[in-house]
Amino acid sequence: MTPALDVTDLHASVGDIEILKGLSLQVPFGEIHAIMGPNGSGKSTLCHVLAGKEAYTVSGSARLDGQDLLGEPTDVRARMGLMQGFQYPVEIRGVKLVDFLKEAADEAGIDPDEAARRIAESGDQFDMTRFLTRSVNQDLSGGEKKRSEIFQMAVLRPKVVILDEIDSGLDIDAVREVAEAVEAMRSPEVGIVLITHYSRILRYLSADRIHVMMDGRIIESGGPELAAQLEAGGYEAFRAQLT
Amino acid sequence: MLDRSIAEHRLTREPPVLAERRRQGLAMYEDAVMPTAADEHWKYVDLDFTMETQSLPAQMGVKMAPPTGVSRVSASVVDGFVAIEQELPDGVEIVRFDEIAERDPEFFSSVVAGRSDDIFLAGNAAFAGDGLFVHVPRNTAVAGPIVIDIQSVSAGTISFPHIAISLGENSEASVVLIFRSSEEELVVAPVVESTLGNAARLSMTSVQTWGRKTKGIGYQRVRLGRDSAMKMGEVGLGGALGRLDLSVDLDGDGSSYILNGLSFGDGEQVLDYRMVLNHRGRNTSSNVLLKGAVEDEAESIFTGLLRIEENATNTSAFESNRNLVLSAGAKAQSVPNLEILCDDVVCGHGSTVGPLEEEHLYYLASRGIGRERAERVLVKGFFDEVIDKLPSQAVAAPVRDEVERKFVAAQVAGRLG
Numbered sequence: 001m002t003p004a005l006d007v008t009d010l011h012a013s014v015g016d017i018e019i020l021k022g023l024s025l026q027v028p029f030g031e032i033h034a035i036m037g038p039n040g041s042g043k044s045t046l047c048h049v050l051a052g053k054e055a056y057t058v059s060g061s062a063r064l065d066g067q068d069l070l071g072e073p074t075d076v077r078a079r080m081g082l083m084q085g086f087q088y089p090v091e092i093r094g095v096k097l098v099d100f101l102k103e104a105a106d107e108a109g110i111d112p113d114e115a116a117r118r119i120a121e122s123g124d125q126f127d128m129t130r131f132l133t134r135s136v137n138q139d140l141s142g143g144e145k146k147r148s149e150i151f152q153m154a155v156l157r158p159k160v161v162i163l164d165e166i167d168s169g170l171d172i173d174a175v176r177e178v179a180e181a182v183e184a185m186r187s188p189e190v191g192i193v194l195i196t197h198y199s200r201i202l203r204y205l206s207a208d209r210i211h212v213m214m215d216g217r218i219i220e221s222g223g224p225e226l227a228a229q230l231e232a233g234g235y236e237a238f239r240a241q242l243t
Numbered sequence: 244m245l246d247r248s249i250a251e252h253r254l255t256r257e258p259p260v261l262a263e264r265r266r267q268g269l270a271m272y273e274d275a276v277m278p279t280a281a282d283e284h285w286k287y288v289d290l291d292f293t294m295e296t297q298s299l300p301a302q303m304g305v306k307m308a309p310p311t312g313v314s315r316v317s318a319s320v321v322d323g324f325v326a327i328e329q330e331l332p333d334g335v336e337i338v339r340f341d342e343i344a345e346r347d348p349e350f351f352s353s354v355v356a357g358r359s360d361d362i363f364l365a366g367n368a369a370f371a372g373d374g375l376f377v378h379v380p381r382n383t384a385v386a387g388p389i390v391i392d393i394q395s396v397s398a399g400t401i402s403f404p405h406i407a408i409s410l411g412e413n414s415e416a417s418v419v420l421i422f423r424s425s426e427e428e429l430v431v432a433p434v435v436e437s438t439l440g441n442a443a444r445l446s447m448t449s450v451q452t453w454g455r456k457t458k459g460i461g462y463q464r465v466r467l468g469r470d471s472a473m474k475m476g477e478v479g480l481g482g483a484l485g486r487l488d489l490s491v492d493l494d495g496d497g498s499s500y501i502l503n504g505l506s507f508g509d510g511e512q513v514l515d516y517r518m519v520l521n522h523r524g525r526n527t528s529s530n531v532l533l534k535g536a537v538e539d540e541a542e543s544i545f546t547g548l549l550r551i552e553e554n555a556t557n558t559s560a561f562e563s564n565r566n567l568v569l570s571a572g573a574k575a576q577s578v579p580n581l582e583i584l585c586d587d588v589v590c591g592h593g594s595t596v597g598p599l600e601e602e603h604l605y606y607l608a609s610r611g612i613g614r615e616r617a618e619r620v621l622v623k624g625f626f627d628e629v630i631d632k633l634p635s636q637a638v639a640a641p642v643r644d645e646v647e648r649k650f651v652a653a654q655v656a657g658r659l660g
């Protein structure tokens with residue numbers, strides 16, 4: 001079966017600094033994969049390169065449900081079904097969350113009634129209803145911002161979701177809430193990539209696979225036991241063990 | 244050429260305070276000169292006409308169709324001549340200057356200031372057709388908005404509308420000012436003065452949609468009594484030149500002033516805002532937010548001075564001017580200023596000038612929103628922040644539509660970026 005996301009030998013550089021150095025990754029539909037890596041290993045860069053942010057020179061391949069992503073601009077990739085949840089979502093004054101979602105739904109060809117129904121339903125589910133008439137991300141706490149990212153995806157229903165440090169900066173209760181929200185998004189129609197620095201969020205959801213990222217590559221993949229190993233020894237010890 | 248004899252003839256028939264005012268205006272006008280861009284207060288503005296090329300309207304021109312969005316007009320000022328409707332909202336008295344000047348000259352003088360420090364203010368005092376006097380007695384809350392429709396229609400003229408608004412102690416009113424004009428070449432120099440008595444509350448929304456050959460040079464003066472509060476909404480969309488010279492005196496202790504405004508310039512429009520807020524009383528507060536967009540070869544100017552006088556303890560004053568420059572040929576000048584003569588204050592000012600933020604566009608793109616729609620959503624959001632705060636929400640919808648129309652026209656013509 002075609003995987004939701006299929007990345008092969010992905011390289012990306014800014015100027016003459018190479019950040020991604022031959023990264024490969026497969027995420028099947030219905031699964032949640034965690035990518036764990038230390039600061040500066042290239043996690044956010046991976047998100048931006050997959051999402052099509054300008055500024056990178058890119059080679060290799062990335063396919064979403066079999067379709068080539070890399071030639072397309074960001075908005076087209078999103079409409080093909082790839083969405084990223086940002087590590088630092090920007091505040092957009094004046095643009096109300098509900099209007100923002102309606103515009104995005106309209107652009108994606110979702111019927112307005114259907115969009116309204118999803119907004120109401122998921123708004124309820126992720127406790128976002130009271131933020132709908134506020135500006136996007138404005139005056140939200142860290143946890144609320146991250147919940148808003150997941151809520152938006154629940155409405156727009158991408159095929160691949162990449163969540164960049166959705167757990168960072170949150171207290172433990174907020175981490176649990178966000179983890180539950182991610183778990184609630186799991187479905188046979190979506191593959192989820194959860195990028196994180198720490199293993200604590202993995203206690204509250206069940207990741208199917210863990211990938212360890214260092215220095216622009218996936219250096220090891222395995223089951224949930226990998227998280228425990230990282231937790232115990234840290235990234236450098238983990239790397240030393242491999243070689 | 245402005246015909247002196249018209250003013251001289253008018254003053255023979257006017258009550259003494261009004262005639263005296265006109266006489267003084269005439270004298271000042273004789274000595275006044277046209278300002279130039281070398282004047283600090285007129286920097287960046289090119290007044291490409293002279294008084295010699297303009298004439299005074301002899302009478303009211305042909306009225307335009309009723310304005311959209313607002314319910315009922317209470318009074319019109321057409322080419323500077325006043326027409327007051329029969330039916331007015333309960334609680335307000337609206338009369339011509341000559342009537343109030345005859346009946347209560349002292350009251351008249353206390354509300355209508357003798358300010359004539361430049362050629363347009365002097366011209367207004369000397370040549371105004373009629374003045375419109377709006378009075379809300381003390382302890383009265385006016386039911387419904389007082390809508391004043393200020394039109395300029397006659398080609399080749401310069402007209403001088405003058406509106407004075409007086410709110411008695413502990414009274415309350417909501418005023419909508421609509422400034423419109425025909426597509427003829429003309430000049431209009433309106434003066435609006437608001438005087439709030441103690442604990443009075445005034446909401447005012449001013450919407451300027453002048454024709455594209457109108458040069459508008461507007462003045463607003465606000466005087467705030469003790470514990471009075473004014474909320475202002477200011478919209479500037481039309482005119483070849485749309486200028487507003489605003490001065491607010493927070494004289495009374497505990498008085499407050501809030502302004503939310505927006506402008507959108509296209510073509511070769513010049514939209515020019517000069518503001519001075521004088522904090523004189525103790526415990527006063529002000530908050531100004533003015534947002535502007537310019538595209539094509541339009542230019543906007545903002546100079547805003549917050550002046551906190553020596554004894555104005557516990558003042559809170561904030562002003563913010565945000566500008567979107569959407570085309571390479573468009574310009575925005577923004578000069579916020581503080582002059583603080585008192586220690587015990589909380590003040591802030593900020594200004595931004597620039598294009599739409601790439602980070603915002605990227606966020607929208609990451610949700611599948613294409614560039615064109617993303618730009619539209621962001622510009623709409625930029626203005627919605629102030630449109631939502633206009634005191635009269637009746638005018639919000641047509642303002643929103645006009646802003647969107649202007650933006651989409653620029654987008655379709657490929658003038659952005």
Ligand SMILES: Nc1ncnc2c1ncn2[C@@H]1O[C@H](COP(=O)(O)OP(=O)(O)OP(=O)(O)O)[C@@H](O)[C@H]1O
Pocket residue numbers: 014017019037038039040041042043044045046055087197
């Ligand atoms: N635009 C850029 N120009 C130059 N260097 C960059 C750029 N973006 C990222 N880098 C560098 O690439 C490396 C990876 O950055 P990236 O933000 O992807 O790491 P990260 O794994 O997300 O880190 P963190 O855990 O701190 O979020 C870092 O060394 C960073 O300084």
Ligand SMILES: [Mg+2]
Pocket residue numbers: 043044045087164165
């Ligand atoms: Mg990162």
